[in-house]
Amino acid sequence: MKIRANLLIGGVLFATVILAGILAPLLAHTDPVMDANLMFAEEPPGGEFWFGTDAQGRDIYSRVLYGARISLTVGIVSQLINTVIGVCLGLSAGYWGGWWDDFVNGLTNLMLAIPSLIFALAIMAILTPGLTSLLIALGLTNWSFTCRLARASALSLKSQGYVQAAKVLGYGDIRIMLTQLLPNMLGPIIVIGTLGMGGAVLAEASLSFLGLGIRPPFPSWGSMLSDARDQITTAPWISVFPGLAIFMTVLGLNLLGDGLRDILDPQSRTRRA
Amino acid sequence: MNETHGDTIMRVENLAVHFPMGGGLFGGQRRWLHAVDGVDLELKRGECLGLVGESGCGKSTLALSLLGLQAPTRGRIILDGHDVSGSAGKDRKDRARFAQMVFQDPYSSLNPRQTVRTTLEAPLRLHGVTSRSEIDDRIADVLKHVGLRTDQAERFPHEFSGGQRQRIGIARALILRPKIIILDEPVSALDVSIRAQIINLLLELKETLGLSYVMISHDLGVVEHMSDRVAVMYLGRIVETGGWETIFTNPQHPYTRALIAAIPDPFSRTTGVKITGEIPNPLNPPTGCGFHPRCPEARDICRIPPAPLLEAIAEDHLVRCRRVGEFA
Numbered sequence: 001m002k003i004r005a006n007l008l009i010g011g012v013l014f015a016t017v018i019l020a021g022i023l024a025p026l027l028a029h030t031d032p033v034m035d036a037n038l039m040f041a042e043e044p045p046g047g048e049f050w051f052g053t054d055a056q057g058r059d060i061y062s063r064v065l066y067g068a069r070i071s072l073t074v075g076i077v078s079q080l081i082n083t084v085i086g087v088c089l090g091l092s093a094g095y096w097g098g099w100w101d102d103f104v105n106g107l108t109n110l111m112l113a114i115p116s117l118i119f120a121l122a123i124m125a126i127l128t129p130g131l132t133s134l135l136i137a138l139g140l141t142n143w144s145f146t147c148r149l150a151r152a153s154a155l156s157l158k159s160q161g162y163v164q165a166a167k168v169l170g171y172g173d174i175r176i177m178l179t180q181l182l183p184n185m186l187g188p189i190i191v192i193g194t195l196g197m198g199g200a201v202l203a204e205a206s207l208s209f210l211g212l213g214i215r216p217p218f219p220s221w222g223s224m225l226s227d228a229r230d231q232i233t234t235a236p237w238i239s240v241f242p243g244l245a246i247f248m249t250v251l252g253l254n255l256l257g258d259g260l261r262d263i264l265d266p267q268s269r270t271r272r273a
Numbered sequence: 274m275n276e277t278h279g280d281t282i283m284r285v286e287n288l289a290v291h292f293p294m295g296g297g298l299f300g301g302q303r304r305w306l307h308a309v310d311g312v313d314l315e316l317k318r319g320e321c322l323g324l325v326g327e328s329g330c331g332k333s334t335l336a337l338s339l340l341g342l343q344a345p346t347r348g349r350i351i352l353d354g355h356d357v358s359g360s361a362g363k364d365r366k367d368r369a370r371f372a373q374m375v376f377q378d379p380y381s382s383l384n385p386r387q388t389v390r391t392t393l394e395a396p397l398r399l400h401g402v403t404s405r406s407e408i409d410d411r412i413a414d415v416l417k418h419v420g421l422r423t424d425q426a427e428r429f430p431h432e433f434s435g436g437q438r439q440r441i442g443i444a445r446a447l448i449l450r451p452k453i454i455i456l457d458e459p460v461s462a463l464d465v466s467i468r469a470q471i472i473n474l475l476l477e478l479k480e481t482l483g484l485s486y487v488m489i490s491h492d493l494g495v496v497e498h499m500s501d502r503v504a505v506m507y508l509g510r511i512v513e514t515g516g517w518e519t520i521f522t523n524p525q526h527p528y529t530r531a532l533i534a535a536i537p538d539p540f541s542r543t544t545g546v547k548i549t550g551e552i553p554n555p556l557n558p559p560t561g562c563g564f565h566p567r568c569p570e571a572r573d574i575c576r577i578p579p580a581p582l583l584e585a586i587a588e589d590h591l592v593r594c595r596r597v598g599e600f601a
Contacts, residue, residue, distance in 0.1 A: 160381045160382075161382025162382055162383055162384040164342075164374075164376065164382075165374065165442075165445060168342065168373060168374045169369050169373070169399070169445070169449065170369030170396070170399060170400065171399065175399075179395065183386040183387075184385065
């Protein structure tokens with residue numbers, strides 16, 4: 001099979017970020033939180049500090065590496081929560097129909113009508129800022145696209161002969177959904193999930209930028225950007241490197257999602273007819 | 274009440290399936306679509322009953338209610354002496370072991386993500402067969418019956434041709450060892466060259482496994498070849514039923530006559546009466562005989578309600594037509 005450029009580049013970018021996050025303790029030069037040294041505040045990028053230092057004299061290179069952990073945790077975990085919620089609701093709504101479908105549709109429309117970032121902001125304002133709250137806030141607010149997709153797939157798949165056959169064989173509803181419908185709709189859902197991960201990374205950065213995400217001493221790309229606001233003209237490297245990290249991660253995830261769509265989309269696959 | 278007839282495996286009495294249309298939340302009169310409207314059928318052990326009719330006449334709905342997937346509005350279904358008209362639920366598994374179905378389209382009827390083995394193994398496990406060796410034996414056995422090799426079980430559906438896929442579909446229907454199989458247009462989606470193979474396979478399986486078939490079809494050639502008895506359906510009702518020879522050599526209802534006359538016959542000089550138009554809207558069926566708007570023999574008497582009754586004109590030959598006595 002031809003190797004697709006978007007899949008390759010996206011995969012490499014995403015893998016780089018994952019490796020950076022996992023190997024952060026080995027790759028980092030200093031502790032991202034504790035090693036503040038005002039003697040070296042706002043050092044430009046150079047030999048000792050590859051990405052320079054921030055206003056507190058912390059090594060930006062080390063902080064960007066540790067920031068990958070936060071971003072990836074938030075991106076992956078919150079998107080997993082979204083996918084599970086969306087698939088459960090959408091699949092059951094499409095398969096069962098009736099009042100449950102109406103209810104789920106109403107809920108989905110409600111979620112789509114409220115900007116998800118504003119909704120996450122409201123949840124974060126209620127909960128105490130921190131990683132867990134961030135996962136909850138972003139995991140509960142972004143499932144509507146997955147839900148729509150799962151519902152539409154379930155609607156079209158449930159009239160397939162093999163679903164009828166499973167009913168005739170005495171399968172229960174849950175078993176039909178899990179063994180007959182779900183495996184056949186997984187491709188597009190993985191694609192939406194991957195694309196959504198990029199969105200979640202951005203949302204985390206936005207929330208942290210606004211001070212409602214990860215609490216300040218811990219390195220999150222969003223809060224690093226927020227801290228760097230005042231020095232953007234005098235020490236641009238403080239904001240450039242976390243920004244680049246966000247850019248690379250989101251770009252990687254989007255390319256990866258596009259590449260997966262090309263592979264997994266049943267319409268692009270050749271079928272023997 | 275003793276329902277067991279020695280050789281009757283399934284009996285359907287006055288079965289009706291009505292679907293509600295419209296009405297509901299914003300008022301409007303709720304109307305009922307009479308998809309199946311009082312069907313009586315009898316299937317004998319080891320027999321193939323051909324169910325004939327054009328699309329929209331209620332064949333598929335009838336099949337679904339025979340399989341317990343569509344609760345009947347009224348009427349009874351008696352399987353092997355047991356009244357099973359009560360709806361789904363716990364006895365759905367019992368029903369599954371009694372009656373199975375072969376689908377029309379061999380492409381959409383197999384899950385593309387399951388190997389043949391999974392397709393056959395999952396139902397066995399669901400129905401309480403757990404021992405590895407028994408599962409293997411039964412899968413090998415059923416594959417042999419439908420003419421596939423055991424090593425082909427590890428493949429996915431897309432690796433098979435249409436005819437082979439239909440064999441897999443038949444294997445799936447056989448895996449629970451049912452007594453009745455409902456064949457929904459079993460060969461109409463297949464290449465003509467494959468049809469004969471599948472028809473012969475089905476006939477052979479009927480003999481060796483002692484199966485009874487209900488075959489839904491509008492291909493009268495296939496029906497003539499396979500059926501022992503034929504029931505002709507129009508607008509949710511049986512309009513004529515009898516042995517296949519009776520139906521094909523001495524059809525009485527004008528609809529059956531038209532259907533038979535429409536079979537292409539290279540040796541026939543006469544062209545039969547053609548029927549035109551389409552099946553009426555079952556939401557608003559014609560009064561009296563449902564066929565009168567299209568019937569070449571229709572007279573005023575045909576338009577008077579109620580619908581004519583299904584009456585015996587000979588042994589094992591029933592016709593639903595008021596004017597049947599007048600036809601020569």
